[in-house]
Amino acid sequence: MKLTAKLALIQLRENRRRSVLTLLGIVLSVAMITAVFGFVASGRGAIYDLIIGQGNYHVAYEGITPEDAEILGSNKAFESHYTETDEEGVLTLFCRLAKPTAEATEQAAEIAKAAKVLDSGGIYMNRELMMMEGYLPDTYTGMLVPIAAVLFIIIIFASVIVVSNAFRVSAGERTKQFGILKSVGATSKQIRSTVINEGWLLAIAGIPVGILVGLGVEAIGCVIANYCLAPLNTFGGIAIKMSFQAPWWVIVFAALLAFVTIFLSAYLPARKAAKIPAIDAIRGSGEVKLKAKKVRTAGAVRKIFGVEGELAQKSMKRSRRSYRATVIALSSSVILFLVGTSLGQSVKVSVNMIYPNIEATAMAQISASTSTDMEGNIVKLVKLTDAATARTLTEKFRQFDPTSSIKMLGENSGNSVFTVEAKNIFTPMSYENLTKDDDLAVDDYIITFKYIILDDAFYESVCKQAGVQTGENILLNQVLDRVDGKRALFSPCRSDINAIEVTGKNDDNSVFTETVPIGGQLTELPPELLLLTSPYSVCVVTPNKSMTSVQWLVNVEDSAGFAEYAQATLKNTLKVEQTGLYSYNASDIKAMLAAQNGLANLIMIFVYGFIAMLTLIGLTNVISTISTNIRLRKREFAVLESMGMTEKGIKRMISYESLICGLRSLFFGLVLGLAASYFIYNRITDVLLFPYSFPYVPVIAAVIVVFLVTFITMRFSAMRVSKGNIIEGIRQSE
Amino acid sequence: MNILQVNGLSKTYGKGGTEVKALDNVTFGVEKGEFVAVVGASGSGKSTLLHLLGGVDRPTSGSVLVDGKEIYAMNESQLAIFRRRNVGLIYQFYNLIPSLTVAENIMLPRLLDGRKADKAKLREILETVGLSDRKNHLPNQLSGGQQQRVSVGRALINDPAVILADEPTGNLDSKASREVIELLKASNKRYNQTLLIITHDEKIALQADRIITIEDGKIIGDEQVKPRQGVGE
Ligand SMILES: Nc1ncnc2c1ncn2[C@@H]1O[C@H](COP(=O)(O)OP(=O)(O)OP(=O)(O)O)[C@@H](O)[C@H]1O
Ligand SMILES: [Mg+2]
Numbered sequence: 001m002k003l004t005a006k007l008a009l010i011q012l013r014e015n016r017r018r019s020v021l022t023l024l025g026i027v028l029s030v031a032m033i034t035a036v037f038g039f040v041a042s043g044r045g046a047i048y049d050l051i052i053g054q055g056n057y058h059v060a061y062e063g064i065t066p067e068d069a070e071i072l073g074s075n076k077a078f079e080s081h082y083t084e085t086d087e088e089g090v091l092t093l094f095c096r097l098a099k100p101t102a103e104a105t106e107q108a109a110e111i112a113k114a115a116k117v118l119d120s121g122g123i124y125m126n127r128e129l130m131m132m133e134g135y136l137p138d139t140y141t142g143m144l145v146p147i148a149a150v151l152f153i154i155i156i157f158a159s160v161i162v163v164s165n166a167f168r169v170s171a172g173e174r175t176k177q178f179g180i181l182k183s184v185g186a187t188s189k190q191i192r193s194t195v196i197n198e199g200w201l202l203a204i205a206g207i208p209v210g211i212l213v214g215l216g217v218e219a220i221g222c223v224i225a226n227y228c229l230a231p232l233n234t235f236g237g238i239a240i241k242m243s244f245q246a247p248w249w250v251i252v253f254a255a256l257l258a259f260v261t262i263f264l265s266a267y268l269p270a271r272k273a274a275k276i277p278a279i280d281a282i283r284g285s286g287e288v289k290l291k292a293k294k295v296r297t298a299g300a301v302r303k304i305f306g307v308e309g310e311l312a313q314k315s316m317k318r319s320r321r322s323y324r325a326t327v328i329a330l331s332s333s334v335i336l337f338l339v340g341t342s343l344g345q346s347v348k349v350s351v352n353m354i355y356p357n358i359e360a361t362a363m364a365q366i367s368a369s370t371s372t373d374m375e376g377n378i379v380k381l382v383k384l385t386d387a388a389t390a391r392t393l394t395e396k397f398r399q400f401d402p403t404s405s406i407k408m409l410g411e412n413s414g415n416s417v418f419t420v421e422a423k424n425i426f427t428p429m430s431y432e433n434l435t436k437d438d439d440l441a442v443d444d445y446i447i448t449f450k451y452i453i454l455d456d457a458f459y460e461s462v463c464k465q466a467g468v469q470t471g472e473n474i475l476l477n478q479v480l481d482r483v484d485g486k487r488a489l490f491s492p493c494r495s496d497i498n499a500i501e502v503t504g505k506n507d508d509n510s511v512f513t514e515t516v517p518i519g520g521q522l523t524e525l526p527p528e529l530l531l532l533t534s535p536y537s538v539c540v541v542t543p544n545k546s547m548t549s550v551q552w553l554v555n556v557e558d559s560a561g562f563a564e565y566a567q568a569t570l571k572n573t574l575k576v577e578q579t580g581l582y583s584y585n586a587s588d589i590k591a592m593l594a595a596q597n598g599l600a601n602l603i604m605i606f607v608y609g610f611i612a613m614l615t616l617i618g619l620t621n622v623i624s625t626i627s628t629n630i631r632l633r634k635r636e637f638a639v640l641e642s643m644g645m646t647e648k649g650i651k652r653m654i655s656y657e658s659l660i661c662g663l664r665s666l667f668f669g670l671v672l673g674l675a676a677s678y679f680i681y682n683r684i685t686d687v688l689l690f691p692y693s694f695p696y697v698p699v700i701a702a703v704i705v706v707f708l709v710t711f712i713t714m715r716f717s718a719m720r721v722s723k724g725n726i727i728e729g730i731r732q733s734e
Numbered sequence: 735m736n737i738l739q740v741n742g743l744s745k746t747y748g749k750g751g752t753e754v755k756a757l758d759n760v761t762f763g764v765e766k767g768e769f770v771a772v773v774g775a776s777g778s779g780k781s782t783l784l785h786l787l788g789g790v791d792r793p794t795s796g797s798v799l800v801d802g803k804e805i806y807a808m809n810e811s812q813l814a815i816f817r818r819r820n821v822g823l824i825y826q827f828y829n830l831i832p833s834l835t836v837a838e839n840i841m842l843p844r845l846l847d848g849r850k851a852d853k854a855k856l857r858e859i860l861e862t863v864g865l866s867d868r869k870n871h872l873p874n875q876l877s878g879g880q881q882q883r884v885s886v887g888r889a890l891i892n893d894p895a896v897i898l899a900d901e902p903t904g905n906l907d908s909k910a911s912r913e914v915i916e917l918l919k920a921s922n923k924r925y926n927q928t929l930l931i932i933t934h935d936e937k938i939a940l941q942a943d944r945i946i947t948i949e950d951g952k953i954i955g956d957e958q959v960k961p962r963q964g965v966g967e
Contacts, residue, residue: 097872204894256896306848307845307846307848310845311831311834311842311845314834315832315834315839318833318872424800484882594879635829636831636832636833639829639830639831640831640846641786641790641814642790642817643817643818643842643843643846643888644814644818644819644843644846644847645814645846646810646811646814646815646818647810647811647814648811649814649846662765672905674849725790725791726790726791727785727790727791728791730790730825730827730829
């Protein structure tokens with residue numbers, strides 16, 4: 001073996017404990033990177049499979065003749081094609097582009113034009129697939145980029161810190177060793193070679209293990225993910241399945257990052273030793289501050305911690321470097337923990353917001369919309385559901401299970417739309433809120449108007465709540481919106497409204513106005529009605545009116561059976577063909593929620609798994625740093641003991657050091673961690689609105705854990721070090 | 735009564751083939767106020783003996799009595815308190831605390847004993863060891879001899895009953911060496927302290943009341959050089 005390789009091996013063997021902790025750090029960091037990125041790759045693969053499963057095509061030509069399909073399909077621009085005919089006999093040609101570009105839509109249209117086919121019908125792009133395959137900018141991922149970037153930075157940060165800190169804590173000791181090597185004639189090149197050999201040995205031992213552990217974690221993650229996704233598959237009739245993937249780039253990336261970190265961290269002390277005279281390196285002049293500046297001791301420190309506290313304070317002030325590693329380890333763990341938990345919290349809140357829990361297990365709905373041209377003129381009329389039909393349907397739905405509770409919510413928003421002048425109805429403040437973001441500071445700001453029609457029992461309860469007679473109209477005066485960045489409930493309308501002027505369009509596009517008398521207001525809405533109101537519209541509950549759309553929220557035990565029954569009932573009762581403008585359907589909310597919960601669980605498991613990994617890495621880092629630091633001071637402890645410091649005194653000294661380390665780390669950790677968590681909150685709330693909540697629980701947990709871990713680790717290592725023979729303690733670290 | 739009494743003291747390192755008997759069944763006593771020089775070849779077991787006397791090592795067998803008390807029967811904290819009050823240990827390799835200044839290092843045993851820093855005493859010691867202008871320096875800014883003098887100062891600050899010095903002049907020139915020995919001797923006289931010095935320097939050994947010679951862990955010579963001062967013989 002070459003001398004330098006031998007020296008490296010000796011270094012590692014001599015500092016076995018340190019080597020083991022460094023290895024553990026390398027394994028953890030590589031494992032985390034492999035697991036996280038591998039899992040992401042598997043997830044992406046699952047989504048790709050899902051999209052491909054719905055059709056492996058880029059372009060679809062709908063309503064094409066069989067002859068044209070033949071001609072177009074064999075066009076050189078396509079690499080593959082297939083056709084499908086739907087129930088109504090419409091033929092669609094599906095093609096994969098051979099060379100898709102970012103302007104694939106134009107590309108597809110030009111191909112069709114050049115082939116002189118398809119005068120009618122439509123061209124549809126499979127944008128999802130093209131995004132997944134990287135031909136189109138990925139808008140979905142784009143939305144997640146800030147979060148992904150934060151995650152990425154956290155992971156890199158954590159892995160670099162954990163590896164480099166393991167070296168940093170012993171940098172002084174290593175510099176000294178390199179100084180000795182240098183003084184006996186080792187050239188800088190030989191020292192460098194020792195370091196590189198050491199790095200190689202650590203990398204060879206740590207990286208493969210890390211990759212294996214990471215892949216193991218990923219595999220477990222995939223199993224859990226599939227378990228969570230199962231309800232989604234049964235409900236949606238889709239087949240999303242995470243299959244374990246280990247792309248080479250993940251492994252290469254993890255290995256490379258670990259490599260670079262190991263070499264840089266091992267190299268820095270060597271470079272320092274190379275730069276300064278050998279004797280300075282041996283004496284460790286750099287470790288203890290050259291200027292023995294006066295250290296003032298606060299009276300309180302002396303009172304509580306005695307001379308030992310004073311000694312600790314001096315040694316901490318004068319050899320900052322040896323504490324830096326501990327402080328970095330602790331504060332970065334706090335940062336990681338806070339960022340992790342607030343990420344988790346944000347995700348949890350978002351998940352709950354995307355999937356609100358409605359108190360219904362099933363629903364049925366009919367919706368119709370008017371088709372209008374560019375000028376807003378009615379082209380095709382809306383098909384209204386009259387009150388009698390709605391009532392019949394409610395009765396029929398109830399027949400399925402008489403114990404079920406059913407709420408009907410109908411809406412009539414007019415042929416095209418009903419409008420009202422906001423100024424007459426809104427309070428000055430909410431009017432200002434409404435208009436302030438609009439550049440067109442028009443005087444007569446117009447908003448939409450909706451009639452709300454409820455089933456009889458619901459209507460009566462609303463009347464009662466509003467304190468009006470049955471038969472009157474009731475203004476719904478409460479909305480949920482963001483006010484000053486916070487989600488809040490407020491009442492936008494004035495409280496003294498007796499009537500509302502509504503403008504609408506007749507079937508022949510002529511305009512009419514009608515006055516809607518208001519009998520009373522409701523400023524505290526039941527949750528079902530809160531779903532209907534918005535800050536940009538005015539809603540008035542009215543009895544007995546036809547509806548443009550209507551939904552039934554049903555609380556029934558057998559939700560799946562009801563969905564089926566309701567679908568058939570709708571079809572038999574309405575006896576109308578469904579079109580793009582008119583549709584009805586019934587669905588099983590319970591199953592849908594189960595599927596959504598599965599998805600939410602999956603996200604939470606991922607987030608908590610991530611937090612657990614970060615915490616584990618942080619703890620390893622802290623424990624390794626503190627115990628190494630203490631071990632390096634073995635001689636100092638032994639000397640203090642031989643001067644007559646008692647075990648109690650050493651405990652007191654350690655307590656004080658723990659306190660200071662803890663406080664300093666918490667200061668940096670909390671400040672930076674809270675800043676980072678607020679940043680994450682901000683990025684997420686670009687998409688969803690919810691208030692920032694100060695992470696009290698994580699902060700308190702961090703404070704307790706920091707002190708506990710510092711204290712226990714320090715004391716434990718110190719006790720181990722100070723146990724036994726003083727003279728051996730002095731000797732060993734020579 | 736002997737202030738120091740050593741009975742059948744042995745210290746063995748290692749086991750089996752690599753066993754080293756650093757100290758082999760040593761018995762002797764030292765009277766209060768005596769000045770003893772310990773001499774012997776390198777590796778003969780002098781430092782081992784000194785460490786055992788100072789209560790910083792543990793013997794394999796045998797006992798050490800200081801002032802009639804068996805020190806290895808004490809528990810850890812009793813031993814620690816014993817050390818800081820009764821023993822001034824000067825190590826062959828100084829063993830200063832790197833993060834403390836010269837003055838703070840010297841003051842350490844006194845502070846550890848919960849006593850007030852004695853400015854006058856500190857000044858006196860600094861002056862005698864010749865480090866007044868270095869009192870705010872850190873150990874790694876000092877020469878070997880200077881560090882040695884700090885460790886001498888540290889051993890004297892508490893006026894211990896016993897001073898154990900392991901080659902306290904090993905790194906000093908003859909003048910400095912003479913000064914340190916004078917200092918130790920003066921302290922020995924003034925406070926009737928017991929002084930035990932390991933040395934390779936014959937001139938120093940000859941100044942002692944008594945010379946103990948060690949070889950391979952055994953005492954092979956114990957001669958009274960001159961009658962004990964202050965004790966009429
Ligand atoms: N920790 C140890 N492990 C094994 N052997 C040891 C240990 N400490 C000392 N020895 C051995 O014990 C013997 C006595 O050592 P000691 O340090 O007492 O010698 P010394 O007389 O002080 O020598 P010197 O004059 O060179 O300082 C030596 O042979 C040494 O090798
Ligand atoms: Mg010796």
